[in-house]
Amino acid sequence: MRPWIAVPPQQGRRIVITGANSGVGFQAARILGSRGAELVLACRNLEKAEAAARQVPGYDAGRVVVRRLDVADLSSVRAFADALLEEYDGIDVLVNNAGVLGAPFGLTNDGVETHFATNHLGHFALTNLLLPRIRDRVVVTSSREHRRGTLDLDDLTWERRPYRAFAAYSQSKLADLLFMSELQRRLTAAGSSVRAVGAHPGASSTNITGGSGNPVLTWIGYHGSRLVSMPAWRGALCTVYAATMDIPGDTYIGPHGRLELHGWPSAARRSKRAEDAELGRRLWDISEKLSSVTFPL
Secondary structure (H helix, E strand, C coil), rough: HHHHHHCCCCCCCCCEEECCHHHHHHHHHHHHHCCCCEEEEEEHHHHHHHHHHCCCCCCCCCCEEEECCCCCCCCHHHHHHHHHHHHCEEEEEEEEECCCCCCCCCCCCCEEEEHHHHHHHHHHCCCCCCCCHEEEEEEEEEEEEHCCCCCCCCCCCCCCCCCCHHHHHHHHHHHHHHHHHHHHHHHHCCCCEEEEEEEECCCCCCCCHCCCHHHHHHHHHHHHHHHHCCCHHHHHHHHHHHHHCCHHHHCCCEEEEEHCCCCEEEEEECCCCHHCCHHHHHHHHHHHHHHHCCCCC
């Protein structure tokens, strides 16, 4: 497969990226910024986000702005969305990128398990709060690990099951794809031209295990990924492709190579569970109840 780096010009397009201060989100911001996009870097750590913003090619404080967002905290999600709706009359693309992997068991202030809250529920709420102003598309970040995921909607807080961090991660990434497909079904039914698409970065060298709380896992994740993974900018190309190319809603993009670990952006496989429309509808209903946010169209 031929390399894909032909990112279309992005002048005049406003793109919001969560978790854009490091890893795939940061590299996606750099690529999109180099093509002229106006960027909102939505990050928990403002100091790191400001430093990241200054590394976007052609940085200009009016074109690359930083706003605080903790997607694991629904009050932060609401405050961020309210401020953005006040500030901008339109958003072209929302990239739901922020995520955690391997976190120890914990519940957020909203009583939601950390992986599910960060990787799915916060982005579910953010998407629906911003949806009336989104003009083009929503990009949902999943993982090839979603194929290992099972979704127990009756035990999202792991009260009946022994907690396993990677199982919780896989479950949250399965939820992401179910959310993407159900969102597209609702957009289509509402007659909206907005698209919901997805991407995963394959094996990309990032610091996503930094929130594990386990120094050994963090060290292995950081150094091991640099031995066997693509550079983060290569993984970010899948996100950028999903955010910029003319693809249908409910398209899922990942690296083209063996096991979708490495390569250039291409159509990605999803599990049968990820295509379960009934499970997607049930997840949506529960996500609305947990977040107190509903589909606005």
